Amino acid sequence: MSRTGTKLDAKKVNSELFTLTYGSIVAQLLQDYENVEDVNKQLERMGYNIGIRLIEDFLARTGSGRCYDFKDTAEKIQSGFKIFLGITPSITNWSPAGDEFSLCFETNPLTEFVELPDNYSNLKYCNMLPGVLRGACEMVQMEIACWFVQDQLKNDNLTELRVKFVKRLEDAIPAGED
Amino acid sequence: MVIYGVYIVSKSGGLIFNHDHNVPKIEVEKSFNFPLNIKLNYENKKVVVAFGQKDGIHVGHVLTTANGIAVTGRELEDGRDILEMLEQPENFPITLKFSRAKMTTNEKIFLASMFYPLFAIASQLSPEPRSSGIEILEADTFRLYCYQTLTGIKFMIVAEPSQSGMEIFLKRVYDLYADYALKNPFYALEMPIRCELFETNLQTLLETVEKSGINNV
Numbered sequence: 408m409s410r411t412g413t414k415l416d417a418k419k420v421n422s423e424l425f426t427l428t429y430g431s432i433v434a435q436l437l438q439d440y441e442n443v444e445d446v447n448k449q450l451e452r453m454g455y456n457i458g459i460r461l462i463e464d465f466l467a468r469t470g471s472g473r474c475y476d477f478k479d480t481a482e483k484i485q486s487g488f489k490i491f492l493g494i495t496p497s498i499t500n501w502s503p504a505g506d507e508f509s510l511c512f513e514t515n516p517l518t519e520f521v522e523l524p525d526n527y528s529n530l531k532y533c534n535m536l537p538g539v540l541r542g543a544c545e546m547v548q549m550e551i552a553c554w555f556v557q558d559q560l561k562n563d564n565l566t567e568l569r570v571k572f573v574k575r576l577e578d579a580i581p582a583g584e585d
Numbered sequence: 586m587v588i589y590g591v592y593i594v595s596k597s598g599g600l601i602f603n604h605d606h607n608v609p610k611i612e613v614e615k616s617f618n619f620p621l622n623i624k625l626n627y628e629n630k631k632v633v634v635a636f637g638q639k640d641g642i643h644v645g646h647v648l649t650t651a652n653g654i655a656v657t658g659r660e661l662e663d664g665r666d667i668l669e670m671l672e673q674p675e676n677f678p679i680t681l682k683f684s685r686a687k688m689t690t691n692e693k694i695f696l697a698s699m700f701y702p703l704f705a706i707a708s709q710l711s712p713e714p715r716s717s718g719i720e721i722l723e724a725d726t727f728r729l730y731c732y733q734t735l736t737g738i739k740f741m742i743v744a745e746p747s748q749s750g751m752e753i754f755l756k757r758v759y760d761l762y763a764d765y766a767l768k769n770p771f772y773a774l775e776m777p778i779r780c781e782l783f784e785t786n787l788q789t790l791l792e793t794v795e796k797s798g799i800n801n802v
Contacts, residue, residue, distance in 0.1 A: 459774065460767040466735055467763040470756070473735055546736045581596065581737035582705030583718030 422493060422516050429517050433532060443529045450531070454538020455545075462543035465490065473547065477572050480549065481508050484540060484570070492516055496568070506572040509556070511565050523560045532560055536568060548576040588751075588791055589727060589743040591758060592697060595775045596737035600697035602766075602778040603690075606791050612649070612684040613641040619677035625668065630658045632667060634683060646683040653680070704731065704739070730755055738762075750799030754790075761786050 432453075436446045465471075465487050474480045481498045488510070489495050496510040517533050537553035544551045550573040557563035593602035617623075623637035625648065632648040651670070654661050659668055670676050688696075704718035722729040723746065732740045732755040740755045740762070765783035766772050772780055 463734070463736060463738075463759075463767050464763040467756070467759045579737075581733060583708035583716065583733060 423519070426516055426519050429535070430521065433530075437527070437530070443527060447529075447531045447534045450534035451538040451541075454535035454540075455542035456538075457535070458539040458542020458544075459546050461491070461539060462546045465543065466547075474549070477505055477508070480544070480572075481510075481570070484510065487543070500567075500569075508570055510568040510570065512559075512568070513565055515559065515566050518560055518566075521560060528561070531555055532558070533566070540568075540570065545576070548579045550574050550576055587745040588748060588754075588794065589745070591787065591791075592693075592741040592743075593758075593762065593778065594697050594701060594739040594741065597775060598698050598701035599775070600694045601776065602783075603693050603697075604784065604787060607795075610684070611641075611646075612682060613646070614650075614680060614682040615640055615642065616678050616680045619674040621671050625671070627659050627668060631686065632656060632659055633686070642683045643685075645686065647686045648681060649684050650682040651679060700731075700741070701739075704733070732756065732759065734759060750794075753799050754794060757790055758787065761790065 433446070433450065436449050437443070440446050440449065465483075468490065469483075469486065471483055474483060485496060485498055494512060494514060494516060496512045498508055499511055500509040501507070515533065517536075521532060523530065523532065533555070537555070540553045541551055552571040552573055554569055555567065556569050557565060557567035559566045588606050589608055590606055591602070591604045592600060595601045623639070623642065624635045626633050626635040634642060634644050634646045634648075636644065638644050648656050648667065650656060651661060651667055654663065656667055659666055661667055661670070671679070700719075708716045708718040718733060719729075719731055722731070725746070727743050728746045728748070728751070730742050730744065730751040732752070734740070740758050742751055742755060742758075744751055761783060762778075765786055766778045766780050767774075769780050769782070772778065
């Protein structure tokens with residue numbers, strides 16, 4: 408996923424390799440933990456740790472400035488999906504206060520080859536994504552909550568990820584930025 | 586076209602990376618007769634030239650060897666005190682080697698953490714609301730460029746005043762940081778960067794900039 412100077416070009420990485428790797432992580436976690444809830448939590452945590460690093464890559468690559476409105480944030484998250492997963496989710500269902508929106512995926516590269524067995528009906532297969540968003544936003548001093556409301560793996564029409572603005576982390580804003 | 590060094594300061598103000606680049610080494614060796622015609626002082630655990638600039642020996646230079654024997658603090662390797670030695674005529678003629686003082690890692694960490702509040706004060710002193718901190722600090726022998734990312738990490742370079750395009754260069758260093766430091770699974774955030782890949786890529790970048798200018802990176 409690196410730029411100039413390395414042989415790998417972002418666009419040339421086969422998404423299947425990524426999809427399968429993700430699948431093996433989830434499968435391994437299911438083996439390691441007895442409880443599906445724990446797996447969900449673990450995935451979220453792993454995503455968080457990815458997010459706090461990935462945000463630097465996003466900023467370095469896009470040169471985006473700070474968001475002063477949650478609509479900006481939504482668009483930037485959307486472009487982040489484009490950069491890192493090659494998909495453009497649609498932004499819908501804004502709450503009247505403008506502090507909540509949904510990202511809708513018609514296709515989801517993470518679940519391309521996945522069928523969820525019945526006994527794992529509580530598993531949030533893609534729970535790494537909310538973690539990534541939370542981690543990334545936290546690094547730019549914004550606390551958000553993020554969860555799945557619809558999931559194609561659970562026979563919904565599309566996958567819907569809900570994002571809610573919680574607060575600005577005022578204490579963490581670096582000097583010269585506030 | 587010279588870039589003297591690259592520094593990275595973490596969100597909490599600690600120096601997490603420094604790289605000295607292309608700082609010309611200055612060393613002068615000269616033979617002296619009694620009485621010594623330059624004034625030496627002992628300060629900060631170094632013997633420093635205080636007065637009497639001549640033959641390439643400048644005020645501020647540090648005494649490194651006497652008759653080829655290394656000087657640490659005010660002592661020679663064999664335990665003799667160098668300042669006492671220089672007061673006794675029988676030790677002359679003596680060959681002394683002076684060089685420009687080199688910053689120790691501790692001093693660099695100290696300076697980096699000193700820049701941190703300076704940056705914050707600058708943004709508060711501003712007559713205009715919502716000012717950034719220091720972006721360029723100019724002196725007659727160098728310019729310091731600072732780029733703070735949205736996440737609060739500061740990238741700094743010290744370069745010759747005539748060196749242009751340093752803002753672009755800083756962004757490229759940010760790229761490298763995002764790639765080679767953060768994607769290294771064994772690198773812990775906020776900790777000093779000890780990633781060889783990062784260093785070699787930075788080195789390559791520095792060389793390209795110096796050879797063919799900033800437009801080619």
